[in-house]
Amino acid sequence: MKDVIIVGGGISGTTLAWQWFLQGKSVQWYADGIKSSSHVAAGVFNPVVLKRSSPIWKAQEQLDFMFPFYKEVEKYLEAPVIELLPVWRRFHDSKERATWTRKSVREDLDNLMLTEPTDDPIDGIKAANGYGIVKHTGWLDTLSYMKSSMDFFNLRNEFFEEGFDYEKLSMSDDLITYKDITAQAVVFAEGNQLPHNPWFHQMPLQGNKGEILIIRCPGLQLQQIVKSSVFLMPYRDDLFWVGATYDREYESIQPSQKAKDFLISKLETFLELPYEIVDHKSGIRPTTIDRRPFLGLHKEFKNLYVFNGMGSRASLIAPWASKCLFDFIYQDISLPAEMDISRFEDQ
Numbered sequence: 001m002k003d004v005i006i007v008g009g010g011i012s013g014t015t016l017a018w019q020w021f022l023q024g025k026s027v028q029w030y031a032d033g034i035k036s037s038s039h040v041a042a043g044v045f046n047p048v049v050l051k052r053s054s055p056i057w058k059a060q061e062q063l064d065f066m067f068p069f070y071k072e073v074e075k076y077l078e079a080p081v082i083e084l085l086p087v088w089r090r091f092h093d094s095k096e097r098a099t100w101t102r103k104s105v106r107e108d109l110d111n112l113m114l115t116e117p118t119d120d121p122i123d124g125i126k127a128a129n130g131y132g133i134v135k136h137t138g139w140l141d142t143l144s145y146m147k148s149s150m151d152f153f154n155l156r157n158e159f160f161e162e163g164f165d166y167e168k169l170s171m172s173d174d175l176i177t178y179k180d181i182t183a184q185a186v187v188f189a190e191g192n193q194l195p196h197n198p199w200f201h202q203m204p205l206q207g208n209k210g211e212i213l214i215i216r217c218p219g220l221q222l223q224q225i226v227k228s229s230v231f232l233m234p235y236r237d238d239l240f241w242v243g244a245t246y247d248r249e250y251e252s253i254q255p256s257q258k259a260k261d262f263l264i265s266k267l268e269t270f271l272e273l274p275y276e277i278v279d280h281k282s283g284i285r286p287t288t289i290d291r292r293p294f295l296g297l298h299k300e301f302k303n304l305y306v307f308n309g310m311g312s313r314a315s316l317i318a319p320w321a322s323k324c325l326f327d328f329i330y331q332d333i334s335l336p337a338e339m340d341i342s343r344f345e346d347q
Helices: 011-022 059-077 094-103 142-155 191-196 257-267 311-330
Strands: 004-007 027-031 082-084 087-090 131-134 138-140 159-161 169-171 176-178 181-183 186-188 205-216 225-227 231-236 239-243 276-288 294-297 304-308
Touching (some): 004 011, 004 181, 011 027, 011 311, 059 082, 059 142, 059 311, 191 205, 205 257, 205 311, 257 276, 294 311, 304 311
Parallel strands (some): 004 027, 004 186, 087 225
Antiparallel strands (some): 225 231, 231 239, 294 304
């Protein structure tokens, strides 16, 4: 018998599998191999909303849990999955620079932002008003994290690359049976496929289409992630990520010329070096109407759980949120009210 069946192969499903494993629980993990938004995500983690120079929700709690979590995963994978890189916020004007200096001394931001802006130049980047530097930032190599994790659990016979057949799931008061596997619980972490789930389809999930470019720019030497109206992040060798767009009114899941033109136009406001576009990718992020994840227990079936809605900050929030769900199931510790799906019961 397994402690948990996990359904979903993105950042969320991968993180759940590790959370249960690191807590000494047995796992059976299913992922259908269909590329999700996690497969096109750059994986940047950043605890500050740069437009408003304000901390994200529960920023310090997420950071405190995220770093040791990924470091523990790296020990088992015997390979790095995160890289620490500062985010340099490119100021558009002197007013934005002054706002940064004023807000960075606040108690909730002084551990996240350097107070003094920098005018240090980056060759090939135009930044007349300098930069503000965010601390505790970097990126999760999402593709490596997911692929290496699946290989790890596959060697343990705990991972199946196949779709989950809802009709083959049966439930009793204490146990779940799926095909020939019994488990104490199932956690659905299906991302944008949640509307197809027969038990959680009513959750108010919103698809948010994101598109990114991968460019080759041999003359650019970046030791940081540059964030202007779009971000520019070193990937590997002379390749860089450029992104991202946010579109709730999308008509197609395929990459669009409109988004490509937008990314190019924003990139060329500050990149002064020649480049070529190597790839153009798109994905649908699972976002929520109140910008908080969906965690919790089905109100009728007491061994069905959901873990969804991580949005564009999955690499940062998922480790902490997965521990919250674990503690909710095994320690009877209440979920943060902002994430608990019971907040929608009256709707």
